Amino acid sequence: MIRxxxxxxxxxxxxxxxxxxxxxxxxxxxTGAIMFSLMGKNPATALYIYFIEPLTEAWSVHELLIKAAxxxxxxxxxxxxxxxxxxxxxxxxxxxxxxxxxxxFPVLFTDFQNPLVLPLMxxxxxxxxxxxxxxxxxxxxxxxxxxxxxxxxxxxIAERVLxxxxxxxxxxxxxxxxxxxxxxxxxxxxxxxxxxxGRANIGIIIAIVVAVxxxxxxxxxxxxxxxxxxxxxxxxxxxxxxxSRGMVFFSFLIAGACAGLAGIIEVAGASAxxxxxxxxxxxxxxxxxxxxxxxNPLGAILAGFILALTYLGGEAAQISLQVSDKVSRVFxxxxxxxxxxxxxxVHYRIRIAARPRADKPDxxxxxxxxxx
Amino acid sequence: MTPTGPDMLLSxxxxxxxxxxxxxxxxxxLDIRPGEIHALLGENGAGKSTFVKMxxxxxxxxAGEIAWRGTPVAIPSPAHARQLxxxxxxQHFSLFEALTVAENVAVALPGDIPLRKIASDLEQVSRAYGxxxxxxxxxxxxxxxxxxxxxxxxxxxxxxxxVIMDEPTSVLTPQECExxxxxxxxxxxxxxxxxxxxxxxxxxxxxxxRATILRHGKVVGSCIPRDETAGSIARxxxxxDIHEVRHARAEIDRSAPLLSxxxxxxxxxxxxxxxxxxxxxxxxPGEIAGIAGIAGNGQSELFDVLSxxxxxxxxxxxxxxxxxxxxxxxxxxxxxxxVFISEERLGHATVPTLxxxxxxxxxxxxxxxxxxxxxxxxxxxARRELxxxxxxxxxxxxxxxxxAQSLSGxxxxxxxxxxxxxxxxxxxxxxxxxxxxxxxxAASIRQTLIDLxxxxxxxxxxxxxxxxxxxxxxxxxxIAEGHLSPFVPASQTDRNAIGLKMSGVAGEEHRAS
Numbered sequence: 001m002i003r004x005x006x007x008x009x010x011x012x013x014x015x016x017x018x019x020x021x022x023x024x025x026x027x028x029x030x031t032g033a034i035m036f037s038l039m040g041k042n043p044a045t046a047l048y049i050y051f052i053e054p055l056t057e058a059w060s061v062h063e064l065l066i067k068a069a070x071x072x073x074x075x076x077x078x079x080x081x082x083x084x085x086x087x088x089x090x091x092x093x094x095x096x097x098x099x100x101x102x103x104x105f106p107v108l109f110t111d112f113q114n115p116l117v118l119p120l121m122x123x124x125x126x127x128x129x130x131x132x133x134x135x136x137x138x139x140x141x142x143x144x145x146x147x148x149x150x151x152x153x154x155x156x157i158a159e160r161v162l163x164x165x166x167x168x169x170x171x172x173x174x175x176x177x178x179x180x181x182x183x184x185x186x187x188x189x190x191x192x193x194x195x196x197x198g199r200a201n202i203g204i205i206i207a208i209v210v211a212v213x214x215x216x217x218x219x220x221x222x223x224x225x226x227x228x229x230x231x232x233x234x235x236x237x238x239x240x241x242x243x244s245r246g247m248v249f250f251s252f253l254i255a256g257a258c259a260g261l262a263g264i265i266e267v268a269g270a271s272a273x274x275x276x277x278x279x280x281x282x283x284x285x286x287x288x289x290x291x292x293x294x295x296n297p298l299g300a301i302l303a304g305f306i307l308a309l310t311y312l313g314g315e316a317a318q319i320s321l322q323v324s325d326k327v328s329r330v331f332x333x334x335x336x337x338x339x340x341x342x343x344x345x346v347h348y349r350i351r352i353a354a355r356p357r358a359d360k361p362d363x364x365x366x367x368x369x370x371x372x
Numbered sequence: 373m374t375p376t377g378p379d380m381l382l383s384x385x386x387x388x389x390x391x392x393x394x395x396x397x398x399x400x401x402l403d404i405r406p407g408e409i410h411a412l413l414g415e416n417g418a419g420k421s422t423f424v425k426m427x428x429x430x431x432x433x434x435a436g437e438i439a440w441r442g443t444p445v446a447i448p449s450p451a452h453a454r455q456l457x458x459x460x461x462x463q464h465f466s467l468f469e470a471l472t473v474a475e476n477v478a479v480a481l482p483g484d485i486p487l488r489k490i491a492s493d494l495e496q497v498s499r500a501y502g503x504x505x506x507x508x509x510x511x512x513x514x515x516x517x518x519x520x521x522x523x524x525x526x527x528x529x530x531x532x533x534x535v536i537m538d539e540p541t542s543v544l545t546p547q548e549c550e551x552x553x554x555x556x557x558x559x560x561x562x563x564x565x566x567x568x569x570x571x572x573x574x575x576x577x578x579x580x581x582r583a584t585i586l587r588h589g590k591v592v593g594s595c596i597p598r599d600e601t602a603g604s605i606a607r608x609x610x611x612x613d614i615h616e617v618r619h620a621r622a623e624i625d626r627s628a629p630l631l632s633x634x635x636x637x638x639x640x641x642x643x644x645x646x647x648x649x650x651x652x653x654x655x656x657p658g659e660i661a662g663i664a665g666i667a668g669n670g671q672s673e674l675f676d677v678l679s680x681x682x683x684x685x686x687x688x689x690x691x692x693x694x695x696x697x698x699x700x701x702x703x704x705x706x707x708x709x710x711v712f713i714s715e716e717r718l719g720h721a722t723v724p725t726l727x728x729x730x731x732x733x734x735x736x737x738x739x740x741x742x743x744x745x746x747x748x749x750x751x752x753x754a755r756r757e758l759x760x761x762x763x764x765x766x767x768x769x770x771x772x773x774x775x776a777q778s779l780s781g782x783x784x785x786x787x788x789x790x791x792x793x794x795x796x797x798x799x800x801x802x803x804x805x806x807x808x809x810x811x812x813x814a815a816s817i818r819q820t821l822i823d824l825x826x827x828x829x830x831x832x833x834x835x836x837x838x839x840x841x842x843x844x845x846x847x848x849x850x851i852a853e854g855h856l857s858p859f860v861p862a863s864q865t866d867r868n869a870i871g872l873k874m875s876g877v878a879g880e881e882h883r884a885s
Binding site for chain 1: 703714719720726733744748777
């Protein structure tokens with residue numbers, strides 16, 4: 001009988017740690033090809049439309065930059081959370097609350113128009129996102145609640161708050177009863193980079209600068225060391241005099257501020273107003289960005305562009321192939337699944353075995369330290 | 373070597389096992405006769421565990437033959453080993469604390485035997501061998517010695533012809549050891565063979581008829597332990613003379629303590645932790661104080677309070693250099709010149725996956741100003757510090773800056789000790805300094821502690837190893853169930869007296885009076 005066995009490696013493979021996202025990406029593309037052919041589309045054409053065509057025109061590259069900015073920001077922020085072993089799943093909610101906090105100025109104080117507005121909006125957005133992320137942090141640090149559940153549920157609350165505001169108090173009085181806020185005035189907009197051939201704004205520059213700054217903090221400073229130590233070995237972290245509780249707040253607030261910043265970049269950039277839905281699931285896709293980027297903020301930059309491409313490809317496929325844009329969700333889900341599966345190879349090697357089945361040892365393995 | 377005869381219970385020829393390029397076992401030969409107690413000796417890392425795992429079916433040899441009662445066999449799994457009649461008692465217990473003794477035995481037995489039958493069988497076996505056990509006792513209520521009895525009885529219920537025991541006495545008091553030896557002799561007299569793995573030489577001399585010695589994965593000799601001295605066996609194990617620890621004892625000035633504990637009581641952190649009860653002592657410059665005790669009697673709880681990982685409500689419960697620090701954290705205490713060496717090398721004293729130079733930052737980041745420029749880490753300085761540690765402590769490593777987890781226990785412990793002591797600390801608190809460390813490294817670590825005390829530092833050594841404590845400590849106390857006996861000069865006590873205190877008997881009297 002042939003069986004596939006997993007054998008633990010003596011030390012994690014550095015090569016496979018880098019290769020695993022590539023394997024995941026390749027498998028996701030193959031899955032995409034199978035999916036398209038099952039739908040009766042030519043997989044080669046479909047994949048071209050999905051992955052290549054969006055990169056061939058200038059306006060579409062601008063769209064890529066617009067979508068990549070929030071993904072990079074949140075992916076980099078979430079990397080900090082995940083490295084420190086804090087599982088913030090609620091970036092989507094922090095994104096919305098950041099957007100709302102930043103929108104106070106253009107929506108409620110429409111007469112306040114000067115160059116100070118945009119910096120204030122950015123500051124408020126970061127604080128808003130951080131405060132929303134502070135709720136699961138506080139509950140975890142104080143009452144030991146599960147941050148995955150709390151941060152996720154707060155996403156749905158944030159969505160209701162946004163929905164209520166744009167249908168109620170923040171609705172544009174001159175907007176024919178559409179559920180929208182007023183359009184933001186020019187001082188409240190993200191400046192565009194090359195207005196001549198597309199609408200990409202400085203958001204992408206901010207995102208890359210923030211990601212590089214977070215990378216620098218992680219790899220060069222004592223705080224970054226603290227994040228990595230507490231994430232892998234909390235007891236050693238305590239021995240070093242680091243506070244796990246402090247790290248819960250630090251990581252959540254950083255990720256929340258990044259998400260809030262992404263939120264205001266989105267509403268003050270591409271959409272220029274608040275609507276009931278301001279994000280096509282960026283906050284959740286950012287989780288994939290963080291893992292595809294190997295929890296490294298620099299990796300998140302590359303991963304952010306790749307995931308942004310899946311959104312664009314989904315829109316293109318909808319138009320050219322008449323398939324649902326849910327295709328991009330399927331693709332993103334498959335990608336995360338494959339990366340996490342391929343990560344098994346970092347710690348285990350696969351062996352095809354034909355010898356008789358050995359029973360599972362019923363005793364725990366001895367620690368390697370004591371063993372020979 | 374004797375030829376494989378039918379009278380041999382087990383014969384191994386040319387057993388080899390490699391992990392990558394590392395030969396853990398290299399053509400090992402061994403014969404075991406029915407009814408003998410055979411010692412397998414070797415330092416940590418000599419290949420004992422690999423060898424035993426192959427015998428018990430948990431690892432497969434790359435080459436070599438195993439003959440059981442003269443017939444060549446393969447042992448693909450522990451279940452096969454048990455079927456053949458090979459049983460094993462592990463050094464680290466695999467018991468469910470929340471289950472009863474009978475339930476713990478039941479989960480390990482094959483088939484569907486009613487719990488009531490298991491309970492009666494187990495009480496019968498335990499009585500027959502003088503290993504008293506109550507079948508419906510919950511494991512969390514039991515002492516370490518009693519837990520080991522469960523493991524032994526569990527093994528005996530499967531009626532093995534060969535029992536492998538992996539360092540069984542490392543968790544026992546001297547009195548418990550004697551009881552265990554009685555059981556093992558009884559088993560041997562019934563014709564069961566015992567493969568006894570240890571590095572405690574006196575014990576092997578008292579118990580075992582023959583010994584096989586492993587070094588670097590090879591058999592380097594065999595002997596009849598009774599005819600040898602501990603020193604001559606140690607030479608075979610280490611391949612060189614272990615240098616004697618030098619002790620230059622000076623008069624201790626008992627005017628100003630460097631470390632004081634004053635009426636420390638602490639409720640248990642969780643169900644399985646130990647409460648600390650009214651602990652008080654003073655530690656003076658130049659003094660090495662030893663705390664003996666069996667694992668799990670409050671040593672790690674005490675260590676955490678001393679280090680500041682666990683702070684207490686009253687500041688004057690713990691004082692460093694005369695200053696109350698009970699409410700200050702570990703970083704503040706390090707800044708005052710105290711260092712702490714914890715029992716767990718991986719995951720507590722070091723981060724296993726991080727490089728050694730990064731592990732230098734772990735405890736020194738706020739004490740050694742050279743390691744940082746503002747908030748930025750100076751990695752070059754950390755590597756220089758690592759070189760200094762490597763050189764002073766003779767740390768052997770495979771690469772210039774490997775991950776902590778890739779070092780052997782002894783070398784990692786030398787790194788940890790070096791990291792803490794190179795900046796002339798005033799107070800050293802160390803928990804199990806040489807646990808699982810090879811004899812050569814252990815001697816150099818003990819010498820380091822003695823030199824520190826000679827230089828005027830106060831050293832507190834918490835250890836399960838009585839030989840070690842008698843070798844280096846000036847004063848001795850024992851901890852039992854969170855209760856610390858008064859310190860007495862090492863010269864005025866002996867193993868038996870300390871052993872009694874470790875078992876809590878003396879403590880009971882103390883409390884009753």
